[in-house]
Amino acid sequence: MKSMFVVIEGLEGAGKTTAREQVKSIFLEFGVEPSDIKDVREPGGTPLSETLRNIIKDDRDDETLVDVSELMLFYVARTQLVVNVIQPHLRAGCIVIGDRHDWSTIAYQGGGRGVPKEKISLLKSIAIDDFEPDLYIFMDVDPVVGLERARGRGALDRIEKMDLSFFIRARESFLELVKENPRKSITVDANGSLDAVSSELKIKLREFLKHV
Numbered sequence: 001m002k003s004m005f006v007v008i009e010g011l012e013g014a015g016k017t018t019a020r021e022q023v024k025s026i027f028l029e030f031g032v033e034p035s036d037i038k039d040v041r042e043p044g045g046t047p048l049s050e051t052l053r054n055i056i057k058d059d060r061d062d063e064t065l066v067d068v069s070e071l072m073l074f075y076v077a078r079t080q081l082v083v084n085v086i087q088p089h090l091r092a093g094c095i096v097i098g099d100r101h102d103w104s105t106i107a108y109q110g111g112g113r114g115v116p117k118e119k120i121s122l123l124k125s126i127a128i129d130d131f132e133p134d135l136y137i138f139m140d141v142d143p144v145v146g147l148e149r150a151r152g153r154g155a156l157d158r159i160e161k162m163d164l165s166f167f168i169r170a171r172e173s174f175l176e177l178v179k180e181n182p183r184k185s186i187t188v189d190a191n192g193s194l195d196a197v198s199s200e201l202k203i204k205l206r207e208f209l210k211h212v
């Protein structure tokens, strides 16, 4: 199988991190060696990007993080990850599995916070030119269900603390992105049991990979 960049997207508690193991297992089924699979997460995945992750998630009370500053921090972290980790692994023939990528920016900073799409795409082109994943897996969870799961995981970070309407707008943006990219995306109903979600994901991913 040729190298691929597969991204798992979705709201808080959608089951993205949980889905990663299932995605991995399907690639193994298709004959990929475990050593040829690279996991990354955003924001993060390089030493510098992990430092930026902490800045982005920190709910500090001495200064407000301006929406556009937040957007740029995400893109600095993403650029470091793409250029220093993702692209070299793709050139080496690996399957790279990403936990979030640019759809999260469009959904959260665009749909959620209201930063105009044009600003986001301008910044994207400055940051990573036309670099794009080969496949997006959208774990579609009801925001109420997802936030409940995220709460069960522990204390909420600065973004997880946003109100429900923010996540409802973010979900709508994700759904638009899916609609605009039918050939590059899989949508999984992420509201069901772990087993139900896992089997839908596996069926759809197998089907996609048969045709690449």
Ligand SMILES: Nc1ncnc2c1ncn2[C@@H]1O[C@H](COP(=O)(O)OP(=O)(O)O)[C@@H](O)[C@H]1O
Residues within 6 Å of the ligand: 010, 011, 012, 013, 014, 015, 016, 017, 018, 019, 149, 150, 152, 153, 190, 191, 192, 193, 194, 195, 197
């Ligand atoms: N389908 C599911 N049903 C019930 N709990 C789930 C399901 N998927 C994930 N979880 C649990 O919900 C929490 C959030 O899942 P996680 O994979 O961390 O979501 P994300 O990475 O999208 O925020 C975890 O504790 C996980 O075990």
Ligand SMILES: [Mg+2]
Residues within 6 Å of the ligand: 016, 017, 018, 099
């Ligand atoms: Mg996660």
